[in-house]
Amino acid sequence: MRALGWKQCDIILVSGDAYIDSPFMGVAVVGRVLERAGFNVGVIAQPMNEEDIARLGEPRLFWGVSGGSVDSMVSNYTASKKFRNDDDYTPGGKNTKRPDRASIAYTNLIRRVFKPTVPIMLGGIEASLRRTTHYDFWSNKLRRPLILDAKADYLLYGMADNSVVEFARALEKGEGIEAVQGLCYVAKAPKEGYLTLPSFSACVKDPLVFMEMFDLFYHNNDPMSAKGLCQEVDGRYVVQNPPARYLTPEEMDEVSALPFTREAHPCDLAQGEIRALETIRFSLSTHQGCYGECNFCAISVHQGRTVRSRSEASIVEEATQLTQHPKFKGIIHDVGGPTANMYGYECAKKFKKGTCEDKTCLFPFTCKAMPVNHARQITLLRKLRALPKVRKAFIASGIRYDLIAEDKAHGEAYLKEILEHHISGQMKVAPEHIDDEVLSLMGKPGKASLVRFKALFDKLNPKKQFLTYYLIAAHPGCEERHMHSLKEFASTVLKMNPEQAQIFIPTPSTYSTLMYYTGRHYLTRKPIFVEKEMGKKERQKQIVITKEHLAGRGRMDG
Template identity: 45%
Template sequence: MNRDQFMVINRKDMEAREWQQLDFIIVTGDAYIDHPSFGTAIIARVLEDAGFKVGIIAQPDWRSIEDFKKLGKPGLGFLVTAGNMDSMVSHYTVNQRKRRDDAYSPGGQSGRRPDRATIVYCNRLKEAYKDVPIIIGGIEASLRRFAHYDYWDDEVRRSILFDSRADLLVYGMGERQIVEIAENLDSGLDIEYIRHIPGTCYIIGDKDNLYGGIELNSYEEVAADKRKYAKSFKIQSDEQDPIRGNILIQRHKDRYLVQNPPAKPLDREMMDLVYSLPYQRDYHPAYESAGGVPAIREVKFSITSSRGCYGGCSFCALNFHQGQMVVGRSKSSIVAEAKKIIADDDFKGYIHDVGGPTANFRNPACEKQLHKGVCKDKECLFPEPCGNLKVDHSEYLDILRTLRNLEGVKKVFIRSGLRFDYIMADNDDTFFEELCKHHVSGLLKVAPEHISPEVLELMGKPDSQVFDKFREKFYRINDKIDKEQYLVPYLISSHPGSTLKSAIELAEYLRDIGHQPEQVQDFYPTPGTSSTTMYHTGYDPKTMEQVYVPKSRKEKKMQRALLQYRYSRNYNLVYEALQKAGREDLIGNHDKALIKDKYA
């Protein structure tokens, strides 16, 4: 690896370029990996392409201000991100236990960033340089831009803009915003006057000069009243559209948070440009002695082919971050990246993934979205595919065919999410057949999440019969092509709406299809999702109907154990759960029993 081709990380790098001062310094909670799967690398390269001098301070020691000063004072501003994940999710499991490792740190070492990294970094920077603009972004800032429920504090926190004391917040995918902000600052405009850019939030003392917009319930109101919290979230969610979205305003004591409407997603030409920039596609050589950075392993030989998702899953924050409008890169851009991968000395012939948030979404759901925006009160796929939905795998299939025929490529896998309901909505089975024949590595992971109708409805997922039909067709196709391949369903336990009865229903389903999941994800309430709103408030924000929420640690353990009822370590929990639910009929030595009765 040639260090000179990476972004600046120290004074020596600046001297090599004969730079006296940087325009922007990015402070990030992740190790520096120069790959387009990492937001820091993208923003740095986009600014570099726009003509700005950029440096990166990765994982600074936050216990003093010294690390924050190592690249000097930037001429235009600091850009702060917690990294590719919310720092609290990076640090803690759903049971709020400290994680033992961190894939985004050298050698996988944990503890290289603080809790609430965005806030801590910004406050350290304020100590180091009081007069330098600070702009925050990334997933942590994006999803915490309004007053929000925080699972770790178990209370509603203020917008992260107030606690970080940053000047501006960029939400969503920030390439458009950051270049426009940079150009405004470079032209001499003070940061306090940069209030016009879509996809940004700022704070004002009064709202007299604001024109239009929707005022949400205040921070104080949503912190005190769960119904108001749920209603406020619904408005926020409804307005996350770049075409029809309104300005949103939320009072915090005597000041106001203002969110401009979302930025328009990049068009295909701009997407291609972003992914064509000179990424080194690896971690910085400075981490070599620590054994590298584990996060590169999953993405080094993978290709992002699209952004955005109109899937509408309640537990997913994509609506609040990437948005529902899907944009796909061109075939030529994807092939060009594949050739870079093939040229890598470590490439063994396997492209690990070609996808995005949803791999088989390549374009907007329908023509209407391009002119009127995404429907406010209607989902594209739920409860069943909309009549206007364009179901077409031909473009994606053409790309996959080209990639797998490139010299040096042995196999192209698809490991990112595939919407099985979208596949089933396609009357042409060509994609499904070629998927099974060429792009599955023995196991195909899909996400039915649950099978209980009540839970699926709250999740925004299709009826279980759709998954059953997909499953049947998958095995039928594999029989036809004489391949032994298996489905691995992703499942979520303890989602809002899930009772012990629901969990038992799912356990019986797993028994009937002969599947024992090795992994089950307990529902993790993270900011920016409808499901988290349900968890906190007990209301479905879409209908304002009350929702049962499993919150006790004991019940959550029982629900999880039911999905892995065959494991001996779960026996006592499963036994207790079945007794509590009045389902002793599932205890015994018969075919339908989940567990044997060792107490009989």
């Protein structure tokens, strides 16, 4: 600040992560777009005490608080609620700097040091997924909207590139800010014309009412069609404006071209290696959003269900810039997004009218209106491979294997392309399960699509690379018999013994978490089995990863 001649920051952003100046880090993106708009922005990474939070003084306009790139409770605890010792976003890799419920902790820290102070705004994934009444796995109860528990003034949800600038400019000019899209705030009365959700107390009293509330919340997340929402909580109303509009491809290109250094702040680097930096420094984000709508995934609520893709020229230019970095050794670590092979195509109707309320794009089958086409991504990958100094451009992001089979024109060519040039040794896909009963509760297509994909993989696999699988145990509706079926299918059809499976974690604001809390099917409302005992969750996992002879013995014994 002294070197720049600043007497005061306009905005100070507080983050639960070390500061990495990368387009993959939400706080860095928000800081850069505010800087481009003419604001003086400071960042405080992982404050631990009052001295840390006071190091830049008080901002002139507002504080922006983010728990980090991952919900702090997910970051801090396993599916068994055991504390995680490691943290890829903390210098040195040890989980010593991220408080539980970081958004609340940081807001309280600010108010202890600066009282009264300028407005405090919450943002990031933690805020997005906790912006209304939500089930919290770690306390095993429904919690109030985060804006109330944190005693913050505002909350900005979703991808806030444009809305945060609009908010800052309105504050600067002394104009009303309550019309900013993507904004939540607390009011004394509901807003006229907005949908009124069932109250917090009504949700606590009746799980079926909570399910009704969540349906209304979930189906009002698209900028093209969403209505504003209000919810009464303890005599006050949390008002949620409709989502901010999505960035256009041109705007996405502009954000990607901002002067990110792709390095951590020297203060953070001096404390030790930051593992996340090594993953994202030489990676490329090609698009935002996902139309998969898996029930256990929060991307739909945070990034949206419409895929927005950057231009090939922008991505190639960014890759060219990567090759000039002094630490670049010829490897681009990832070319992708939430799902790598959704780049470059989307249903035209969604861009005009928003997402459909009565059906999803890929479940139980791919919608006929979805123009699945991998041609643009094939072209992009070839251009990246052709760049001087690029030896390899990997795809580390997830790939939907069912989309490869749906693309009759280019699917086989796409798979051949990535097998020959864009993976190393193995390809990991995420069927999550193979039992159609469980898959339907996950919002995933049946196992037939996996069988077709494996046959195509075996046919096009000249290097004899391995196919590995991401699997989930103890998802709502999943019993031990389903895990035995998965184990048998893996042995007889996939011809492998799974070595890894993850126990389902009920993260805030997903349909799977709704089922976990209520014990009811998310559509029919009929009761379903939900495993909640930690030991039995672990047993489900062990059924599928234990060597075959032990798994068989366990089946006979049990």
